[in-house]
Structure formats: structure tokens, C-alpha cells
Amino acid sequence: DAGVIQSPRHEVTEMGQEVTLRCKPISGHDYLFWYRQTMMRGLELLIYFNNNVPIDDSGMPEDRFSAKMPNASFSTLKIQPSEPRDSAVYFCASSLAGWGTGELFFGEGSRLTVL
Amino acid sequence: DAKTTQPPSMDCAEGRAANLPCNHSTISGNEYVYWYRQIHSQGPQYIIHGLKNNETNEMASLIITEDRKSSTLILPHATLRDTAVYYCIVRVANAGGTSYGKLTFGQGTILTVHP
Numbered sequence: 211d212a213g214v215i216q217s218p219r220h221e222v223t224e225m226g227q228e229v230t231l232r233c234k235p236i237s238g239h240d241y242l243f244w245y246r247q248t249m250m251r252g253l254e255l256l257i258y259f260n261n262n263v264p265i266d267d268s269g270m271p272e273d274r275f276s277a278k279m280p281n282a283s284f285s286t287l288k289i290q291p292s293e294p295r296d297s298a299v300y301f302c303a304s305s306l307a308g309w310g311t312g313e314l315f316f317g318e319g320s321r322l323t324v325l
Numbered sequence: 326d327a328k329t330t331q332p333p334s335m336d337c338a339e340g341r342a343a344n345l346p347c348n349h350s351t352i353s354g355n356e357y358v359y360w361y362r363q364i365h366s367q368g369p370q371y372i373i374h375g376l377k378n379n380e381t382n383e384m385a386s387l388i389i390t391e392d393r394k395s396s397t398l399i400l401p402h403a404t405l406r407d408t409a410v411y412y413c414i415v416r417v418a419n420a421g422g423t424s425y426g427k428l429t430f431g432q433g434t435i436l437t438v439h440p
Contacts, residue, residue, distance in 0.1 A: 255430075313359075313371035314369070314371065316367075
């Protein structure tokens with residue numbers, strides 16, 4: 211398996227523009243997580259899904275952020291409009307419930323810079 | 326989930342054992358201890374986890390005290406590639422004895438392995 215795939219790896223945009231980050235989880239995994247990482251706040255959980263249904267979105271900072279998971283193999287995180295304080299590395303991760311380690315497999319991240 | 330306390334940074338000489346402590350004095354009986362690490366610019370990576378028994382795998386050993394209020398991650402022969410941020414996380418076990426769902430990251434310990 212190729213692992214969790216995120217795109218784009220780097221995005222530079224101007225304040226006010228819409229940003230869409232994409233994630234393909236590992237095939238067969240039923241949990242998907244979106245995290246954001248900044249120097250000031252560390253790794254923050256934004257939202258997670260189970261079987262494509264959002265379970266906990268309490269970490270989503272405000273209404274400018276939205277996430278969808280239309281099917282088991284794809285998820286998006288959208289920021290509209292973007293602001294400079296949204297600059298961060300956004301990680302997607304997936305995991306499989308049931309017996310096992312329960313580990314989260316992370317993608318390589320999408321580095322967002324909002325000017 | 327219970328909070329954890331880790332030293333902000335540690336040093337270790339290459340080839341020596343690295344012992345990373347974690348305090349989780351408010352851990353509940355149904356919470357696992359997980360360790361992840363994050364090498365610069367990469368997504369976090371699972372290392373090991375345990376409930377109350379000591380655990381060992383190809384990467385590390387996990388020693389959990391009898392009262393479960395603290396644990397130590399041991400990298401037996403640290404290499405330069407082990408330089409990373411190490412996160413200790415406690416996570417609720419789900420029905421069936423496994424643990425899945427969200428992970429909440431703290432600030433972690435920056436481990437620097439030097440020649």
C-alpha cells in the first residue's frame with residue numbers, strides 16, 4: 211500500500227483565497243483524521259471521521275474551515291476564506307478499528323502558507 | 326483522555342540507550358499508553374503502546390510502572406536517525422480491548438542524539 215496520500219505537498223496562496231487540501235487514506239481503513247501543526251500550538255486534531263461520518267469536529271477553528279469525506283477513499287479540508295494565521299502543516303491520518311495496535315498512519319503533510 | 330507530562334528536551338550519545346520518561350498520574354484503568362515520534366518535517370510515526378505490561382518491539386521497549394502512573398520509552402541503541410520529537414499519549418481503550426479513535430498530542434520531548 212502506498213500509505214496515506216496528501217496533496218498538495220506545498221501551497222502558497224493569498225489571504226482571502228479558497229484552499230482545498232486532499233487526502234486519500236489507506237485502503238480499508240475506517241477512521242480518518244485531520245490535524246494541524248504550528249510551532250505555537252503543536253499538533254491539533256481538527257476533525258475525524260468514522261466510516262465517512264464526522265464524529266468530532268470540535269477542533270475545527272471556525273466556520274471558515276470545513277471537511278468532507280464523500281467516500282471511503284477521499285477526504286477534503288477546505289478553508290474559505292484563508293487568512294495568514296491558517297499557515298501551518300496539515301496532516302491527514304487514517305487507522306483501522308478492531309483488533310490491532312490502533313495506530314494512526316500519517317501522510318507527509320500539506321504545508322500551507324497564506325500571504 | 327488523561328494528560329501527560331514529558332521533559333521538553335533530552336540528549337543522548339549515539340549507541341547508548343535513550344530513556345524517555347512520561348508521567349501520566351491521572352491515567353484510568355481503561356487507558357493505554359502510546360508513544361509516537363515525529364522526525365523533522367514528517368508525519369508522526371507509531372512506536373509502541375501498552376496497557377500495564379512491559380512491551381518490546383523492533384523499535385523500542387516500553388516500561389510501565391506497577392501503579393501505571395508513569396512510563397519510560399527505551400531506545401536501546403540510539404542512532405542519529407532517532408533524533409526526533411517523542412510524544413507520550415494516553416488513549417481510551419474501546420470495547421473489545423483495543424484502542425482506536427482520536428489521539429491528542431502534547432508538546433513531547435525533543436530527543437537529540439549526538440555523535
